[in-house]
Amino acid sequence: MNKRPAAVAATALALALTLAACSDSGDSEESTDKSAAAGTTVSHIHGLGVDPTDQRLYVATHEGVYTPDAKGEPELVGDSKDDFMGFTVAGAKTFYASGHPTSGGNKGLIKSDDAGKTWKSLSLSGESDFHALDFAHGTVYGYDSTNGLVRTTKDGVSWKDGARLEALDIAVSPQNPGLVLATTADGVARSADGGKAFVKGEKPVMAFLSWAAKDALYGIDTSGGVHRSSDGGSTWKKVATVPGGQPQALTAVGAERILAATQTGVYESKDGGKTFAKRLAVVSSGGH
Structure with missing residues:
Protein backbone atom coordinates (compact mmCIF):
# COMPACT_ATOMS: atom_id res chain seq x y z
CA MET A 1 0.00 0.00 0.00
CA ASN A 2 2.40 2.63 -1.18
CA LYS A 3 -0.05 5.04 -2.72
CA ARG A 4 -2.59 7.38 -1.22
CA PRO A 5 -5.40 7.77 -3.81
CA ALA A 6 -7.81 10.58 -3.15
CA ALA A 7 -10.78 8.20 -2.93
CA VAL A 8 -9.10 6.05 -0.33
CA ALA A 9 -7.96 9.10 1.61
CA ALA A 10 -11.48 10.53 1.60
CA THR A 11 -12.99 7.26 2.79
CA ALA A 12 -10.38 6.89 5.48
CA LEU A 13 -11.09 10.40 6.69
CA ALA A 14 -14.80 9.62 6.79
CA LEU A 15 -14.02 6.50 8.79
CA ALA A 16 -11.98 8.61 11.15
CA LEU A 17 -15.27 10.07 12.36
CA THR A 18 -14.53 13.39 14.01
CA LEU A 19 -10.85 12.75 14.59
CA ALA A 20 -9.72 14.04 11.24
CA ALA A 21 -11.16 17.47 11.92
CA CYS A 22 -9.81 17.38 15.46
CA SER A 23 -6.31 17.16 14.05
CA ASP A 24 -6.67 20.73 12.79
CA SER A 25 -4.70 22.60 15.41
CA GLY A 26 -6.23 25.87 14.32
CA ASP A 27 -9.24 25.44 16.64
CA SER A 28 -7.25 24.35 19.68
CA GLU A 29 -7.30 27.70 21.45
CA GLU A 30 -11.05 28.08 21.05
CA SER A 31 -11.73 24.59 22.40
CA THR A 32 -9.31 25.12 25.27
CA ASP A 33 -11.05 28.34 26.27
CA LYS A 34 -14.42 26.61 26.27
CA SER A 35 -13.08 23.80 28.38
CA ALA A 36 -11.58 26.21 30.87
CA ALA A 37 -14.84 28.09 31.16
CA ALA A 38 -16.88 24.93 31.62
CA GLY A 39 -14.46 23.63 34.22
CA THR A 40 -15.20 19.92 34.17
CA THR A 41 -16.39 19.09 30.67
CA VAL A 42 -14.53 16.61 28.52
CA SER A 43 -14.96 16.14 24.78
CA HIS A 44 -12.95 15.07 21.74
CA ILE A 45 -11.36 12.02 23.37
CA HIS A 46 -8.38 10.60 21.50
CA GLY A 47 -6.87 8.05 23.87
CA LEU A 48 -7.44 5.97 26.99
CA GLY A 49 -5.08 4.25 29.38
CA VAL A 50 -4.70 2.80 32.87
CA ASP A 51 -1.60 3.26 35.01
CA PRO A 52 -0.59 -0.21 36.26
CA THR A 53 0.66 1.19 39.58
CA ASP A 54 -2.72 2.37 40.89
CA GLN A 55 -5.16 1.34 38.14
CA ARG A 56 -6.11 4.99 37.61
CA LEU A 57 -7.87 5.85 34.37
CA TYR A 58 -6.33 8.51 32.11
CA VAL A 59 -8.21 10.15 29.24
CA ALA A 60 -6.34 12.02 26.51
CA THR A 61 -8.47 14.74 24.93
CA HIS A 62 -8.48 17.78 22.70
CA GLU A 63 -8.05 19.88 25.85
CA GLY A 64 -5.45 17.98 27.90
CA VAL A 65 -5.22 14.71 29.82
CA TYR A 66 -7.86 14.05 32.47
CA THR A 67 -8.49 11.51 35.22
CA PRO A 68 -11.63 10.95 37.32
CA ASP A 69 -11.48 12.59 40.75
CA ALA A 70 -12.99 11.11 43.94
CA LYS A 71 -16.48 11.99 42.70
CA GLY A 72 -15.90 10.64 39.20
CA GLU A 73 -15.63 14.12 37.70
CA PRO A 74 -12.88 14.85 35.16
CA GLU A 75 -9.78 16.40 36.72
CA LEU A 76 -7.03 17.92 34.58
CA VAL A 77 -3.67 16.18 35.00
CA GLY A 78 -0.83 18.68 35.15
CA ASP A 79 -1.16 22.09 33.53
CA SER A 80 -1.22 21.29 29.82
CA LYS A 81 -4.41 21.87 27.85
CA ASP A 82 -2.77 20.97 24.57
CA ASP A 83 -4.49 18.69 22.07
CA PHE A 84 -3.37 15.13 22.83
CA MET A 85 -3.92 12.87 19.82
CA GLY A 86 -1.92 9.62 19.99
CA PHE A 87 -1.63 8.35 23.57
CA THR A 88 -0.44 5.14 25.20
CA VAL A 89 0.56 3.92 28.65
CA ALA A 90 3.95 2.19 28.41
CA GLY A 91 4.40 1.26 32.07
CA ALA A 92 4.28 2.56 35.61
CA LYS A 93 3.61 6.33 35.36
CA THR A 94 5.17 6.20 31.87
CA PHE A 95 3.11 7.63 29.01
CA TYR A 96 3.86 8.46 25.37
CA ALA A 97 1.75 10.93 23.41
CA SER A 98 1.57 13.24 20.41
CA GLY A 99 -0.69 16.01 19.18
CA HIS A 100 -0.71 19.79 18.91
CA PRO A 101 0.24 22.66 21.20
CA THR A 102 -2.53 25.20 21.83
CA SER A 103 -0.45 27.60 19.76
CA GLY A 104 -0.59 25.25 16.75
CA GLY A 105 1.87 22.93 15.05
CA ASN A 106 2.83 19.35 15.84
CA LYS A 107 4.27 17.91 19.03
CA GLY A 108 6.05 14.92 17.51
CA LEU A 109 6.68 12.28 20.18
CA ILE A 110 6.50 13.37 23.82
CA LYS A 111 6.93 11.38 27.03
CA SER A 112 5.84 11.65 30.64
CA ASP A 113 7.53 9.83 33.52
CA ASP A 114 5.14 11.15 36.18
CA ALA A 115 1.74 9.93 34.94
CA GLY A 116 1.05 12.91 32.71
CA LYS A 117 1.86 15.73 35.12
CA THR A 118 4.77 16.93 32.99
CA TRP A 119 5.94 16.09 29.48
CA LYS A 120 9.23 16.26 27.60
CA SER A 121 9.78 16.34 23.87
CA LEU A 122 11.69 13.37 22.48
CA SER A 123 11.69 13.79 18.70
CA LEU A 124 9.97 15.05 15.54
CA SER A 125 8.72 18.22 17.22
CA GLY A 126 7.05 20.43 14.62
CA GLU A 127 7.26 17.64 12.05
CA SER A 128 4.85 14.86 12.96
CA ASP A 129 1.48 14.25 14.57
CA PHE A 130 0.94 10.64 15.63
CA HIS A 131 -2.77 9.84 15.65
CA ALA A 132 -2.07 6.36 17.01
CA LEU A 133 0.64 5.10 19.36
CA ASP A 134 1.25 1.66 20.79
CA PHE A 135 4.03 0.44 23.07
CA ALA A 136 5.09 -3.20 22.89
CA HIS A 137 8.29 -5.24 23.00
CA GLY A 138 10.26 -2.23 24.19
CA THR A 139 9.28 -0.31 21.06
CA VAL A 140 7.00 2.63 20.29
CA TYR A 141 4.88 1.94 17.21
CA GLY A 142 3.23 5.01 15.75
CA TYR A 143 1.00 6.05 12.89
CA ASP A 144 2.33 9.40 11.71
CA SER A 145 -0.77 10.97 10.17
CA THR A 146 1.17 14.00 8.94
CA ASN A 147 3.16 11.82 6.58
CA GLY A 148 0.87 8.77 6.32
CA LEU A 149 3.55 6.46 7.69
CA VAL A 150 3.82 3.66 10.20
CA ARG A 151 7.01 4.34 12.17
CA THR A 152 8.85 2.65 15.03
CA THR A 153 11.46 3.69 17.58
CA LYS A 154 13.17 2.00 20.50
CA ASP A 155 14.77 5.05 22.07
CA GLY A 156 12.12 7.64 21.20
CA VAL A 157 14.61 9.57 19.09
CA SER A 158 15.73 7.49 16.10
CA TRP A 159 12.88 6.29 13.90
CA LYS A 160 12.49 3.56 11.31
CA ASP A 161 9.97 4.36 8.60
CA GLY A 162 7.56 1.62 7.57
CA ALA A 163 4.67 1.41 5.15
CA ARG A 164 2.78 4.38 3.78
CA LEU A 165 -0.97 3.94 4.11
CA LEU A 179 2.65 -8.53 13.63
CA VAL A 180 1.01 -5.12 13.31
CA LYS A 200 -4.85 -4.88 1.84
CA GLY A 201 -7.36 -4.52 4.63
CA GLU A 202 -10.08 -7.13 5.07
CA LYS A 203 -13.55 -6.70 6.50
CA PRO A 204 -14.95 -6.11 9.02
CA VAL A 205 -14.14 -2.41 8.99
CA MET A 206 -13.03 -1.23 12.42
CA ALA A 207 -12.41 2.27 13.72
CA PHE A 208 -10.04 1.29 16.55
CA LEU A 209 -8.14 -1.78 17.71
CA SER A 210 -6.50 -2.85 20.95
CA TRP A 211 -4.55 -6.04 21.64
CA ALA A 212 -3.71 -6.73 25.27
CA ALA A 213 -3.59 -10.55 25.33
CA LYS A 214 -2.77 -13.26 22.80
CA ASP A 215 -6.35 -14.46 22.40
CA ALA A 216 -8.05 -11.13 23.08
CA LEU A 217 -7.78 -8.70 20.19
CA TYR A 218 -10.59 -6.16 20.34
CA GLY A 219 -11.97 -3.89 17.66
CA ILE A 220 -14.75 -1.32 17.68
CA ASP A 221 -16.68 -0.47 14.53
CA THR A 222 -18.01 2.92 13.50
CA SER A 223 -21.34 2.30 15.26
CA GLY A 224 -19.80 1.36 18.60
CA GLY A 225 -20.02 -2.39 18.11
CA VAL A 226 -17.27 -4.22 20.01
CA HIS A 227 -15.76 -7.25 18.31
CA ARG A 228 -13.30 -9.82 19.68
CA SER A 229 -10.85 -12.03 17.84
CA SER A 230 -9.05 -14.96 19.44
CA ASP A 231 -6.95 -15.72 16.36
CA GLY A 232 -5.18 -12.43 15.67
CA GLY A 233 -7.86 -10.90 13.49
CA SER A 234 -8.56 -13.79 11.12
CA THR A 235 -12.09 -14.15 12.49
CA TRP A 236 -14.21 -11.85 14.62
CA LYS A 237 -17.20 -12.19 16.93
CA LYS A 238 -19.34 -9.25 17.96
CA VAL A 239 -19.63 -9.23 21.75
CA ALA A 240 -21.39 -5.97 22.58
CA THR A 241 -22.36 -2.45 21.58
CA VAL A 242 -20.99 0.39 23.69
CA PRO A 243 -23.56 3.06 24.60
CA GLY A 244 -23.19 6.45 22.97
CA GLY A 245 -22.84 5.68 19.28
CA GLN A 246 -19.72 6.63 17.35
CA PRO A 247 -16.49 5.61 19.07
CA THR A 264 -21.54 10.24 25.60
CA GLY A 265 -18.81 8.94 27.86
CA VAL A 266 -15.94 6.66 28.73
CA TYR A 267 -17.22 3.17 29.43
CA GLU A 268 -15.51 0.21 31.07
CA SER A 269 -16.17 -3.50 30.81
CA LYS A 270 -14.57 -6.04 33.13
CA ASP A 271 -16.25 -9.06 31.57
CA GLY A 272 -15.02 -9.01 27.99
CA GLY A 273 -17.66 -6.60 26.75
CA LYS A 274 -20.77 -8.31 28.16
CA THR A 275 -21.57 -5.29 30.31
CA PHE A 276 -20.28 -1.70 30.38
CA ALA A 277 -20.33 0.91 33.13
CA LYS A 278 -19.79 4.63 32.58
CA ARG A 279 -16.52 5.89 34.10
CA LEU A 280 -16.56 9.47 32.87
CA ALA A 281 -19.14 11.67 31.20
CA VAL A 282 -18.45 13.33 27.86
CA VAL A 283 -20.00 16.57 26.66
CA SER A 284 -20.44 16.61 22.90
CA SER A 285 -19.95 20.01 21.30
CA GLY A 286 -21.67 18.86 18.11
CA GLY A 287 -18.71 19.71 15.90
CA HIS A 288 -14.93 19.54 15.83
Whole structure:
Protein backbone atom coordinates (compact mmCIF):
# COMPACT_ATOMS: atom_id res chain seq x y z
CA MET A 1 0.00 0.00 0.00
CA ASN A 2 2.40 2.63 -1.18
CA LYS A 3 -0.05 5.04 -2.72
CA ARG A 4 -2.59 7.38 -1.22
CA PRO A 5 -5.40 7.77 -3.81
CA ALA A 6 -7.81 10.58 -3.15
CA ALA A 7 -10.78 8.20 -2.93
CA VAL A 8 -9.10 6.05 -0.33
CA ALA A 9 -7.96 9.10 1.61
CA ALA A 10 -11.48 10.53 1.60
CA THR A 11 -12.99 7.26 2.79
CA ALA A 12 -10.38 6.89 5.48
CA LEU A 13 -11.09 10.40 6.69
CA ALA A 14 -14.80 9.62 6.79
CA LEU A 15 -14.02 6.50 8.79
CA ALA A 16 -11.98 8.61 11.15
CA LEU A 17 -15.27 10.07 12.36
CA THR A 18 -14.53 13.39 14.01
CA LEU A 19 -10.85 12.75 14.59
CA ALA A 20 -9.72 14.04 11.24
CA ALA A 21 -11.16 17.47 11.92
CA CYS A 22 -9.81 17.38 15.46
CA SER A 23 -6.31 17.16 14.05
CA ASP A 24 -6.67 20.73 12.79
CA SER A 25 -4.70 22.60 15.41
CA GLY A 26 -6.23 25.87 14.32
CA ASP A 27 -9.24 25.44 16.64
CA SER A 28 -7.25 24.35 19.68
CA GLU A 29 -7.30 27.70 21.45
CA GLU A 30 -11.05 28.08 21.05
CA SER A 31 -11.73 24.59 22.40
CA THR A 32 -9.31 25.12 25.27
CA ASP A 33 -11.05 28.34 26.27
CA LYS A 34 -14.42 26.61 26.27
CA SER A 35 -13.08 23.80 28.38
CA ALA A 36 -11.58 26.21 30.87
CA ALA A 37 -14.84 28.09 31.16
CA ALA A 38 -16.88 24.93 31.62
CA GLY A 39 -14.46 23.63 34.22
CA THR A 40 -15.20 19.92 34.17
CA THR A 41 -16.39 19.09 30.67
CA VAL A 42 -14.53 16.61 28.52
CA SER A 43 -14.96 16.14 24.78
CA HIS A 44 -12.95 15.07 21.74
CA ILE A 45 -11.36 12.02 23.37
CA HIS A 46 -8.38 10.60 21.50
CA GLY A 47 -6.87 8.05 23.87
CA LEU A 48 -7.44 5.97 26.99
CA GLY A 49 -5.08 4.25 29.38
CA VAL A 50 -4.70 2.80 32.87
CA ASP A 51 -1.60 3.26 35.01
CA PRO A 52 -0.59 -0.21 36.26
CA THR A 53 0.66 1.19 39.58
CA ASP A 54 -2.72 2.37 40.89
CA GLN A 55 -5.16 1.34 38.14
CA ARG A 56 -6.11 4.99 37.61
CA LEU A 57 -7.87 5.85 34.37
CA TYR A 58 -6.33 8.51 32.11
CA VAL A 59 -8.21 10.15 29.24
CA ALA A 60 -6.34 12.02 26.51
CA THR A 61 -8.47 14.74 24.93
CA HIS A 62 -8.48 17.78 22.70
CA GLU A 63 -8.05 19.88 25.85
CA GLY A 64 -5.45 17.98 27.90
CA VAL A 65 -5.22 14.71 29.82
CA TYR A 66 -7.86 14.05 32.47
CA THR A 67 -8.49 11.51 35.22
CA PRO A 68 -11.63 10.95 37.32
CA ASP A 69 -11.48 12.59 40.75
CA ALA A 70 -12.99 11.11 43.94
CA LYS A 71 -16.48 11.99 42.70
CA GLY A 72 -15.90 10.64 39.20
CA GLU A 73 -15.63 14.12 37.70
CA PRO A 74 -12.88 14.85 35.16
CA GLU A 75 -9.78 16.40 36.72
CA LEU A 76 -7.03 17.92 34.58
CA VAL A 77 -3.67 16.18 35.00
CA GLY A 78 -0.83 18.68 35.15
CA ASP A 79 -1.16 22.09 33.53
CA SER A 80 -1.22 21.29 29.82
CA LYS A 81 -4.41 21.87 27.85
CA ASP A 82 -2.77 20.97 24.57
CA ASP A 83 -4.49 18.69 22.07
CA PHE A 84 -3.37 15.13 22.83
CA MET A 85 -3.92 12.87 19.82
CA GLY A 86 -1.92 9.62 19.99
CA PHE A 87 -1.63 8.35 23.57
CA THR A 88 -0.44 5.14 25.20
CA VAL A 89 0.56 3.92 28.65
CA ALA A 90 3.95 2.19 28.41
CA GLY A 91 4.40 1.26 32.07
CA ALA A 92 4.28 2.56 35.61
CA LYS A 93 3.61 6.33 35.36
CA THR A 94 5.17 6.20 31.87
CA PHE A 95 3.11 7.63 29.01
CA TYR A 96 3.86 8.46 25.37
CA ALA A 97 1.75 10.93 23.41
CA SER A 98 1.57 13.24 20.41
CA GLY A 99 -0.69 16.01 19.18
CA HIS A 100 -0.71 19.79 18.91
CA PRO A 101 0.24 22.66 21.20
CA THR A 102 -2.53 25.20 21.83
CA SER A 103 -0.45 27.60 19.76
CA GLY A 104 -0.59 25.25 16.75
CA GLY A 105 1.87 22.93 15.05
CA ASN A 106 2.83 19.35 15.84
CA LYS A 107 4.27 17.91 19.03
CA GLY A 108 6.05 14.92 17.51
CA LEU A 109 6.68 12.28 20.18
CA ILE A 110 6.50 13.37 23.82
CA LYS A 111 6.93 11.38 27.03
CA SER A 112 5.84 11.65 30.64
CA ASP A 113 7.53 9.83 33.52
CA ASP A 114 5.14 11.15 36.18
CA ALA A 115 1.74 9.93 34.94
CA GLY A 116 1.05 12.91 32.71
CA LYS A 117 1.86 15.73 35.12
CA THR A 118 4.77 16.93 32.99
CA TRP A 119 5.94 16.09 29.48
CA LYS A 120 9.23 16.26 27.60
CA SER A 121 9.78 16.34 23.87
CA LEU A 122 11.69 13.37 22.48
CA SER A 123 11.69 13.79 18.70
CA LEU A 124 9.97 15.05 15.54
CA SER A 125 8.72 18.22 17.22
CA GLY A 126 7.05 20.43 14.62
CA GLU A 127 7.26 17.64 12.05
CA SER A 128 4.85 14.86 12.96
CA ASP A 129 1.48 14.25 14.57
CA PHE A 130 0.94 10.64 15.63
CA HIS A 131 -2.77 9.84 15.65
CA ALA A 132 -2.07 6.36 17.01
CA LEU A 133 0.64 5.10 19.36
CA ASP A 134 1.25 1.66 20.79
CA PHE A 135 4.03 0.44 23.07
CA ALA A 136 5.09 -3.20 22.89
CA HIS A 137 8.29 -5.24 23.00
CA GLY A 138 10.26 -2.23 24.19
CA THR A 139 9.28 -0.31 21.06
CA VAL A 140 7.00 2.63 20.29
CA TYR A 141 4.88 1.94 17.21
CA GLY A 142 3.23 5.01 15.75
CA TYR A 143 1.00 6.05 12.89
CA ASP A 144 2.33 9.40 11.71
CA SER A 145 -0.77 10.97 10.17
CA THR A 146 1.17 14.00 8.94
CA ASN A 147 3.16 11.82 6.58
CA GLY A 148 0.87 8.77 6.32
CA LEU A 149 3.55 6.46 7.69
CA VAL A 150 3.82 3.66 10.20
CA ARG A 151 7.01 4.34 12.17
CA THR A 152 8.85 2.65 15.03
CA THR A 153 11.46 3.69 17.58
CA LYS A 154 13.17 2.00 20.50
CA ASP A 155 14.77 5.05 22.07
CA GLY A 156 12.12 7.64 21.20
CA VAL A 157 14.61 9.57 19.09
CA SER A 158 15.73 7.49 16.10
CA TRP A 159 12.88 6.29 13.90
CA LYS A 160 12.49 3.56 11.31
CA ASP A 161 9.97 4.36 8.60
CA GLY A 162 7.56 1.62 7.57
CA ALA A 163 4.67 1.41 5.15
CA ARG A 164 2.78 4.38 3.78
CA LEU A 165 -0.97 3.94 4.11
CA GLU A 166 -4.19 5.67 5.10
CA ALA A 167 -5.09 4.41 8.56
CA LEU A 168 -6.78 5.52 11.75
CA ASP A 169 -5.41 3.16 14.37
CA ILE A 170 -2.77 0.46 14.84
CA ALA A 171 -2.32 -2.47 17.22
CA VAL A 172 0.69 -4.71 17.86
CA SER A 173 0.57 -8.37 18.79
CA PRO A 174 1.61 -8.87 22.42
CA GLN A 175 3.40 -12.08 21.35
CA ASN A 176 4.93 -11.16 17.99
CA PRO A 177 6.72 -7.81 17.49
CA GLY A 178 6.43 -8.21 13.73
CA LEU A 179 2.65 -8.53 13.63
CA VAL A 180 1.01 -5.12 13.31
CA LEU A 181 -2.62 -4.41 12.41
CA ALA A 182 -4.08 -1.17 11.09
CA THR A 183 -7.64 0.06 10.59
CA THR A 184 -8.21 1.24 7.02
CA ALA A 185 -11.16 2.04 4.77
CA ASP A 186 -11.03 -1.51 3.39
CA GLY A 187 -10.90 -3.19 6.79
CA VAL A 188 -8.14 -4.43 9.06
CA ALA A 189 -4.78 -4.46 7.27
CA ARG A 190 -2.02 -6.79 8.40
CA SER A 191 1.76 -6.50 8.48
CA ALA A 192 4.04 -9.43 9.28
CA ASP A 193 7.29 -7.46 9.26
CA GLY A 194 6.81 -4.83 11.94
CA GLY A 195 4.92 -2.36 9.77
CA LYS A 196 7.24 -2.25 6.76
CA ALA A 197 4.52 -3.56 4.43
CA PHE A 198 0.80 -4.29 4.80
CA VAL A 199 -1.57 -6.50 2.87
CA LYS A 200 -4.85 -4.88 1.84
CA GLY A 201 -7.36 -4.52 4.63
CA GLU A 202 -10.08 -7.13 5.07
CA LYS A 203 -13.55 -6.70 6.50
CA PRO A 204 -14.95 -6.11 9.02
CA VAL A 205 -14.14 -2.41 8.99
CA MET A 206 -13.03 -1.23 12.42
CA ALA A 207 -12.41 2.27 13.72
CA PHE A 208 -10.04 1.29 16.55
CA LEU A 209 -8.14 -1.78 17.71
CA SER A 210 -6.50 -2.85 20.95
CA TRP A 211 -4.55 -6.04 21.64
CA ALA A 212 -3.71 -6.73 25.27
CA ALA A 213 -3.59 -10.55 25.33
CA LYS A 214 -2.77 -13.26 22.80
CA ASP A 215 -6.35 -14.46 22.40
CA ALA A 216 -8.05 -11.13 23.08
CA LEU A 217 -7.78 -8.70 20.19
CA TYR A 218 -10.59 -6.16 20.34
CA GLY A 219 -11.97 -3.89 17.66
CA ILE A 220 -14.75 -1.32 17.68
CA ASP A 221 -16.68 -0.47 14.53
CA THR A 222 -18.01 2.92 13.50
CA SER A 223 -21.34 2.30 15.26
CA GLY A 224 -19.80 1.36 18.60
CA GLY A 225 -20.02 -2.39 18.11
CA VAL A 226 -17.27 -4.22 20.01
CA HIS A 227 -15.76 -7.25 18.31
CA ARG A 228 -13.30 -9.82 19.68
CA SER A 229 -10.85 -12.03 17.84
CA SER A 230 -9.05 -14.96 19.44
CA ASP A 231 -6.95 -15.72 16.36
CA GLY A 232 -5.18 -12.43 15.67
CA GLY A 233 -7.86 -10.90 13.49
CA SER A 234 -8.56 -13.79 11.12
CA THR A 235 -12.09 -14.15 12.49
CA TRP A 236 -14.21 -11.85 14.62
CA LYS A 237 -17.20 -12.19 16.93
CA LYS A 238 -19.34 -9.25 17.96
CA VAL A 239 -19.63 -9.23 21.75
CA ALA A 240 -21.39 -5.97 22.58
CA THR A 241 -22.36 -2.45 21.58
CA VAL A 242 -20.99 0.39 23.69
CA PRO A 243 -23.56 3.06 24.60
CA GLY A 244 -23.19 6.45 22.97
CA GLY A 245 -22.84 5.68 19.28
CA GLN A 246 -19.72 6.63 17.35
CA PRO A 247 -16.49 5.61 19.07
CA GLN A 248 -13.63 7.95 19.89
CA ALA A 249 -11.12 5.55 21.44
CA LEU A 250 -10.62 1.93 22.51
CA THR A 251 -8.10 0.37 24.91
CA ALA A 252 -8.00 -3.20 26.16
CA VAL A 253 -6.26 -3.28 29.53
CA GLY A 254 -6.39 -7.06 29.73
CA ALA A 255 -8.13 -10.07 28.23
CA GLU A 256 -11.46 -9.14 29.81
CA ARG A 257 -11.07 -5.44 30.71
CA ILE A 258 -11.96 -2.94 28.00
CA LEU A 259 -12.21 0.84 27.95
CA ALA A 260 -14.15 2.60 25.20
CA ALA A 261 -14.99 6.24 24.61
CA THR A 262 -18.05 7.25 22.60
CA GLN A 263 -20.04 10.44 22.09
CA THR A 264 -21.54 10.24 25.60
CA GLY A 265 -18.81 8.94 27.86
CA VAL A 266 -15.94 6.66 28.73
CA TYR A 267 -17.22 3.17 29.43
CA GLU A 268 -15.51 0.21 31.07
CA SER A 269 -16.17 -3.50 30.81
CA LYS A 270 -14.57 -6.04 33.13
CA ASP A 271 -16.25 -9.06 31.57
CA GLY A 272 -15.02 -9.01 27.99
CA GLY A 273 -17.66 -6.60 26.75
CA LYS A 274 -20.77 -8.31 28.16
CA THR A 275 -21.57 -5.29 30.31
CA PHE A 276 -20.28 -1.70 30.38
CA ALA A 277 -20.33 0.91 33.13
CA LYS A 278 -19.79 4.63 32.58
CA ARG A 279 -16.52 5.89 34.10
CA LEU A 280 -16.56 9.47 32.87
CA ALA A 281 -19.14 11.67 31.20
CA VAL A 282 -18.45 13.33 27.86
CA VAL A 283 -20.00 16.57 26.66
CA SER A 284 -20.44 16.61 22.90
CA SER A 285 -19.95 20.01 21.30
CA GLY A 286 -21.67 18.86 18.11
CA GLY A 287 -18.71 19.71 15.90
CA HIS A 288 -14.93 19.54 15.83
